[in-house]
Amino acid sequence: MARGARPTGAALAALPVAVDAMGGDRAPGEIVAGARQASEQAGIAVLLVGRPGSLGDTGGVPVLPADEVIGMDEDPAQGVRRKKDSSLVRAAEAVRDGAAMAMVSAGNTGAAMASALLRMGRLPGVIRPAIATPIPNPGTDHPPTVLLDSGANAECTPDMLVQFARMGAAFSRQRYGVELPSVALLSIGEEKSKGTPLEKESHARLAAGEGGDGLRFIGNVEGRDFFHGAADVIVTDGFTGNVALKTMEGSMRFLIGSLTAILARPGLEQAAEALIPAMLPLAQELEPEGTGGAMLLGVDGVCVISHGSSSARAMVNAITVAHDLAVGGLVEAVSGAVGAGQPGADPPG
Amino acid sequence: MARGARPTGAALAALPVAVDAMGGDRAPGEIVAGARQASEQAGIAVLLVGRPGSLGDTGGVPVLPADEVIGMDEDPAQGVRRKKDSSLVRAAEAVRDGAAMAMVSAGNTGAAMASALLRMGRLPGVIRPAIATPIPNPGTDHPPTVLLDSGANAECTPDMLVQFARMGAAFSRQRYGVELPSVALLSIGEEKSKGTPLEKESHARLAAGEGGDGLRFIGNVEGRDFFHGAADVIVTDGFTGNVALKTMEGSMRFLIGSLTAILARPGLEQAAEALIPAMLPLAQELEPEGTGGAMLLGVDGVCVISHGSSSARAMVNAITVAHDLAVGGLVEAVSGAVGAGQPGADPPG
Numbered sequence: 001m002a003r004g005a006r007p008t009g010a011a012l013a014a015l016p017v018a019v020d021a022m023g024g025d026r027a028p029g030e031i032v033a034g035a036r037q038a039s040e041q042a043g044i045a046v047l048l049v050g051r052p053g054s055l056g057d058t059g060g061v062p063v064l065p066a067d068e069v070i071g072m073d074e075d076p077a078q079g080v081r082r083k084k085d086s087s088l089v090r091a092a093e094a095v096r097d098g099a100a101m102a103m104v105s106a107g108n109t110g111a112a113m114a115s116a117l118l119r120m121g122r123l124p125g126v127i128r129p130a131i132a133t134p135i136p137n138p139g140t141d142h143p144p145t146v147l148l149d150s151g152a153n154a155e156c157t158p159d160m161l162v163q164f165a166r167m168g169a170a171f172s173r174q175r176y177g178v179e180l181p182s183v184a185l186l187s188i189g190e191e192k193s194k195g196t197p198l199e200k201e202s203h204a205r206l207a208a209g210e211g212g213d214g215l216r217f218i219g220n221v222e223g224r225d226f227f228h229g230a231a232d233v234i235v236t237d238g239f240t241g242n243v244a245l246k247t248m249e250g251s252m253r254f255l256i257g258s259l260t261a262i263l264a265r266p267g268l269e270q271a272a273e274a275l276i277p278a279m280l281p282l283a284q285e286l287e288p289e290g291t292g293g294a295m296l297l298g299v300d301g302v303c304v305i306s307h308g309s310s311s312a313r314a315m316v317n318a319i320t321v322a323h324d325l326a327v328g329g330l331v332e333a334v335s336g337a338v339g340a341g342q343p344g345a346d347p348p349g
Numbered sequence: 350m351a352r353g354a355r356p357t358g359a360a361l362a363a364l365p366v367a368v369d370a371m372g373g374d375r376a377p378g379e380i381v382a383g384a385r386q387a388s389e390q391a392g393i394a395v396l397l398v399g400r401p402g403s404l405g406d407t408g409g410v411p412v413l414p415a416d417e418v419i420g421m422d423e424d425p426a427q428g429v430r431r432k433k434d435s436s437l438v439r440a441a442e443a444v445r446d447g448a449a450m451a452m453v454s455a456g457n458t459g460a461a462m463a464s465a466l467l468r469m470g471r472l473p474g475v476i477r478p479a480i481a482t483p484i485p486n487p488g489t490d491h492p493p494t495v496l497l498d499s500g501a502n503a504e505c506t507p508d509m510l511v512q513f514a515r516m517g518a519a520f521s522r523q524r525y526g527v528e529l530p531s532v533a534l535l536s537i538g539e540e541k542s543k544g545t546p547l548e549k550e551s552h553a554r555l556a557a558g559e560g561g562d563g564l565r566f567i568g569n570v571e572g573r574d575f576f577h578g579a580a581d582v583i584v585t586d587g588f589t590g591n592v593a594l595k596t597m598e599g600s601m602r603f604l605i606g607s608l609t610a611i612l613a614r615p616g617l618e619q620a621a622e623a624l625i626p627a628m629l630p631l632a633q634e635l636e637p638e639g640t641g642g643a644m645l646l647g648v649d650g651v652c653v654i655s656h657g658s659s660s661a662r663a664m665v666n667a668i669t670v671a672h673d674l675a676v677g678g679l680v681e682a683v684s685g686a687v688g689a690g691q692p693g694a695d696p697p698g
Binding site: 199 | 500537543573577587591593595602603608611617619
């Protein structure tokens with residue numbers, strides 16, 4: 001099927017979500033379990049992609065056979081090039097060919113990205129796709145903050161950052177219903193003079209309105225501005241975004257681990273018993289399981305990348321998010337945001 | 350006094366530590382209190398630098414008059430250029446002129462850096478000074494991990510990162526007694542192919558031994574590798590380092606704030622009473638007050654930059670660290686590390 005001819009409307013809504021059954025630290029067991037739950041409990045059509053013989057009882061969830069697996073630590077580009085019959089490549093092809101509405105993987109992030117990029121292709125006008133990761137803002141009224149690029153492109157140009165702003169705003173609107181998302185640039189001070197030439201030029205261009213009418217540029221934020229709803233979208237290059245994201249994860253994990261160790265000490269049983277239930281809502285908001293995973297924005301299809309340690313519950317979330325975004329028209333929204341009023345952009349395909 | 354003629358040995362040990370009395374959110378009250386405590390309780394000679402009339406009772410701690418103040422949010426370069434009689438500039442001059450062994454400030458970080466750089470000057474062979482920040486590794490046997498550059502240079506070259514490795518290792522050895530510090534590069538994956546050209550080239554050069562004999566290069570680490578002693582020194586550019594540092598601070602602050610709010614809920618009084626004392630050692634290890642502050646490495650003098658919110662206790666720590674590093678010969682150690690076997694370096698001055 002030619003690009004731009006993907007199904008829409010009722011035809012799209014009738015398609016299943018393609019799920020990479022072989023990707024993730026707990027694959028295929030938890031992945032298959034999640035696919036079954038999404039199908040049985042949420043009523044979402046799912047297509048498992050993987051080695052039929054190794055998936056166990058799929059409970060009636062259909063399987064698209066794929067004999068190869070790209071390992072978690074395998075070189076992404078090489079894996080995608082060599083393993084043409086891998087679950088990741090086949091899942092991306094299912095979206096390209098109109099056999100699935102979206103793809104979900106908890107596997108090798110780089111390989112999921114490469115599969116989506118190479119098989120689905122970029123949207124017209126998109127310089128480079130970016131990974132958008134939702135960061136929760138617990139205890140506030142704010143929906144999650146969308147951080148992008150959180151790892152697809154180590155090196156970026158101001159053109160790319162301006163596009164990330166547009167794509168991130170389209171995602172925030174689509175996923176969280178934020179009418180006019182606030183967009184900030186991640187830098188090392190609030191003043192527009194802070195940062196490298198990349199931040200300075202991107203700041204100038206976003207301040208001049210190059211992000212278009214679909215967002216509200218609010219200037220720079222800093223590393224300490226996560227978790228309290230400082231912006232709906234935070235834009236940065238993929239190197240900085242990845243370091244920031246992993247630093248958050250590491251800091252949280254360290255502190256929660258320390259607290260758990262303290263609560264396990266003799267004499268603190270009662271305190272633990274009282275405290276743990278009180279902390280549960282916060283813990284649930286913070287764990288990556290709850291957010292549905294990261295999105296690759298800018299490709300011609302919905303691609304959700306779930307955390308490598310995803311459980312069945314995480315997969316249900318990811319599949320539900322992928323379904324809702326595909327049916328809600330995320331790809332069209334991103335395409336429109338990138339094309340709209342951007343000088344030099346290709347006409348929408 | 351000409352560069353290279355700074356006092357050493359007994360002459361140096363007899364000098365006071367110059368303390369910027371006007372810098373910091375709680376200046377001058379907490380700064381003067383800290384200076385008094387360092388002088389009275391730790392027996393360290395201190396020289397307060399600031400407006401004599403606004404310091405209150407200094408308890409006999411001598412004052413070097415300086416009539417101007419560079420504000421916390423003032424442009425650093427402009428502040429230093431225009432306010433020649435500011436406490437920061439005078440403190441740096443005291444070190445340059447052999448009237449103080451070291452300087453300490455909790456004020457405007459950029460202005461403290463600029464004062465030290467412009468008045469003390471760079472050490473021979475140093476391309477650019479860097480800010481080294483100790484990150485604690487609580488609950489482990491590891492001394493703090495030294496992160497540099499944590500904000501002095503938004504843009505860096507591989508030459509600079511190789512020097513940061515050398516300077517950071519000299520600091521780790523001097524401050525924490527680590528014989529042969531392990532040095533890692535902050536990147537977005539363990540493989541040497543990860544990151545931008547800056548990380549890739551720096552990795553290749555450090556792997557080829559350009560860091561010299563004073564350190565052990567262990568490859569890349571990621572944002573999730575803080576807080577558990579993954580390396581004695583972590584090297585990065587000042588943009589990424591600053592984002593990582595503030596992200597850690599923000600994550601910790603957010604989680605500790607959330608926990609504190611939960612513990613304040615009705616019905617959790619007993620849990621709070623049992624838990625808070627148990628958490629205290631961890632909280633103390635984590636707060637920036639305990640580490641003595643960040644260091645500007647590569648200038649011809651000891652310059653400790655304490656957290657803007659520094660209390661009297663933080664100042665005592667910072668003054669003690671500054672004293673110990675000056676007497677221990679930090680400047681000579683950094684100078685030696687930068688000069689030693691580095692192709693193209695100036696001969697030591």
